[in-house]
Amino acid sequence: MSETRSRFPRRQAAIVGIGCTEFSRDSGVSTFKLAARAVKAAVKDAGLRVRDIDGLATFGVNDSISPNVLAQALGIESMRYYVDQWLGGSVSLSVLGQASLAVSAGVAECVVCYRALNGRSEIRLSGSSSSRMRPPWDMQFRVSAGYIAPAQEIAMAARAHMLRYGTTSEDLGRIAVLSRHNALDNERAMMRQPMTMEDYLASPWIVEPFRMFDCCLETDGAVAVVVVSAERAKDLPHRPVLIQGAAWGGGVNIVNNGRTDLAESPAKLIADRLYSAAGVGPADIDFAELYDCFTYSVLSQIEGYGFCEPGGVPAMLAKGAFDRARGSLPINTHGGLLSEGYIHGMNHVFEAVQQIRGQAAHRQVARHDVALVTGQLGYVSGYSSGVILAGG
Amino acid sequence: MVPVPDRDSARYWAALANGALELQHCRDCGHWTWPPRPVCSGCQGENLAWEPVKGTGKVYSWVVNHRAYAPEFAALVPYTIVLVRIDEQDDILIPGRLLSAVEVYQDLRVRAAPERLTDDIGDLNWVALLE
Numbered sequence: 001m002s003e004t005r006s007r008f009p010r011r012q013a014a015i016v017g018i019g020c021t022e023f024s025r026d027s028g029v030s031t032f033k034l035a036a037r038a039v040k041a042a043v044k045d046a047g048l049r050v051r052d053i054d055g056l057a058t059f060g061v062n063d064s065i066s067p068n069v070l071a072q073a074l075g076i077e078s079m080r081y082y083v084d085q086w087l088g089g090s091v092s093l094s095v096l097g098q099a100s101l102a103v104s105a106g107v108a109e110c111v112v113c114y115r116a117l118n119g120r121s122e123i124r125l126s127g128s129s130s131s132r133m134r135p136p137w138d139m140q141f142r143v144s145a146g147y148i149a150p151a152q153e154i155a156m157a158a159r160a161h162m163l164r165y166g167t168t169s170e171d172l173g174r175i176a177v178l179s180r181h182n183a184l185d186n187e188r189a190m191m192r193q194p195m196t197m198e199d200y201l202a203s204p205w206i207v208e209p210f211r212m213f214d215c216c217l218e219t220d221g222a223v224a225v226v227v228v229s230a231e232r233a234k235d236l237p238h239r240p241v242l243i244q245g246a247a248w249g250g251g252v253n254i255v256n257n258g259r260t261d262l263a264e265s266p267a268k269l270i271a272d273r274l275y276s277a278a279g280v281g282p283a284d285i286d287f288a289e290l291y292d293c294f295t296y297s298v299l300s301q302i303e304g305y306g307f308c309e310p311g312g313v314p315a316m317l318a319k320g321a322f323d324r325a326r327g328s329l330p331i332n333t334h335g336g337l338l339s340e341g342y343i344h345g346m347n348h349v350f351e352a353v354q355q356i357r358g359q360a361a362h363r364q365v366a367r368h369d370v371a372l373v374t375g376q377l378g379y380v381s382g383y384s385s386g387v388i389l390a391g392g
Numbered sequence: 393m394v395p396v397p398d399r400d401s402a403r404y405w406a407a408l409a410n411g412a413l414e415l416q417h418c419r420d421c422g423h424w425t426w427p428p429r430p431v432c433s434g435c436q437g438e439n440l441a442w443e444p445v446k447g448t449g450k451v452y453s454w455v456v457n458h459r460a461y462a463p464e465f466a467a468l469v470p471y472t473i474v475l476v477r478i479d480e481q482d483d484i485l486i487p488g489r490l491l492s493a494v495e496v497y498q499d500l501r502v503r504a505a506p507e508r509l510t511d512d513i514g515d516l517n518w519v520a521l522l523e
């Protein structure tokens with residue numbers, strides 16, 4: 001009886017606005033101000049007003065401003081949906097997926113997802129931890145080993161992949177070089193000087209097998225995106241970017257028993273669900289913005305999201321498959337976290353929306369209707385997240 | 393850097409302070425659980441007993457850390473961190489510093505080298521087993 005009357009959930013959601021601040025090493029302002037600026041810019045881009053917002057969602061490790069505080073400062077009096085998700089890049093896209101569910105269900109009408117951080121000048125997530133940062137539960141089992149940084153955990157997985165499939169430093173280097181190349185003509189990017197393979201190989205070890213250029217930047221800045229119903233999106237200025245599918249979750253992380261093969265991509269645990277939700281497969285993806293806290297994360301996701309068999313990425317790199325201008329699957333068209341900036345994955349959404357709208361200027365890819373955008377794959381928290389976006 | 397024990401892990405750290413690697417062993421299903429948790433990772437029961445393991449295993453993966461991610465590690469850099477698959481159970485991979493100055497490779501045999509940090513808290517690192 002009741003199920004026939006329920007309208008929960010009832011509609012599709014779309015991204016209709018994007019906003020960001022400058023990406024820098026020292027913003028000189030609070031994360032509160034960064035968040036407010038990005039949210040206001042995104043709402044303006046959407047052709048809406050701040051008072052139209054009735055939902056705010058973010059994530060972080062106690063290093064940023066909460067939705068309720070931000071809402072009150074922005075004069076939003078009708079908050080219906082607010083999420084302050086604790087965790088890092090693994091939830092960067094589940095926050096967006098959850099916002100789209102809230103809109104789909106009619107819980108809220110206009111949700112803005114944002115990430116604001118002073119990741120270089122205030123609280124660095126690289127492992128040089130601040131006492132303000134909330135550590136993961138398993139940190140007590142890592143501190144005595146000096147095994148406290150995401151770079152170390154993912155380097156451990158990269159080593160396992162090298163041992164199993166013969167992956168080389170040069171393979172990782174090609175990903176770093178490609179990302180830098182894509183950043184050169186991106187006015188938002190922090191790193192706009194060219195990088196060669198020689199530069200990559202000459203960069204200092206951070207945690208072998210990772211060199212400095214295997215690791216993402218540390219950035220001050222903010223990004224916000226506006227989610228409304230697909231129907232309402234039709235009346236707004238830009239081409240709607242439909243949230244075709246979203247998936248998040250996974251299994252276990254490195255230090256919790258159950259994962260015995262680190263070479264296997266944790267992204268595999270959500271890939272089928274994501275494609276099935278979106279009604280598309282890997283062959284339908286025009287371009288991908290893959291969470292690239294480290295070069296190896298990109299390689300592992302290309303496998304995990306089904307673009308090749310395990311061990312197949314080097315051959316694709318050699319063929320130029322991921323090149324922005326000519327490749328069959330352009331990736332990280334803005335330079336990614338490696339060369340654009342580290343807004344914890346939200347800058348990937350910003351770029352994907354610009355590409356789908358056809359607003360990416362010199363960076364514009366030829367086929368730009370369907371994008372895969374991902375969060376950190378489940379090596380650190382154990383969970384991955386991703387969305388498939390499509391032009392409406 | 394000294395770990396901060398909780399109610400589920402205090403015994404683990406105390407055993408290490410006394411030179412022993414003890415893990416939770418399930419009396420119902422026989423599974424070993426690591427890291428210390430309130431429930432068995434095999435059957436989710438609570439019938440867990442602290443028991444010493446052999447303390448041996450083999451290296452599954454490793455990294456060489458060149459950067460001090462916290463000031464406490466500055467004097468150690470560079471240091472090698474190994475992920476050790478313990479002999480008792482395939483799905484337990486325990487990290488620690490490799491204290492031996494040997495060339496590390498996959499399947500290198502190692503043994504636990506607990507070290508007392510305080511009366512109640514020990515450290516777990518690994519040394520190469522020369523066979």
Ligand SMILES: [Zn+2]
Nearest residue numbers: 418421432435
């Ligand atoms: Zn059990």
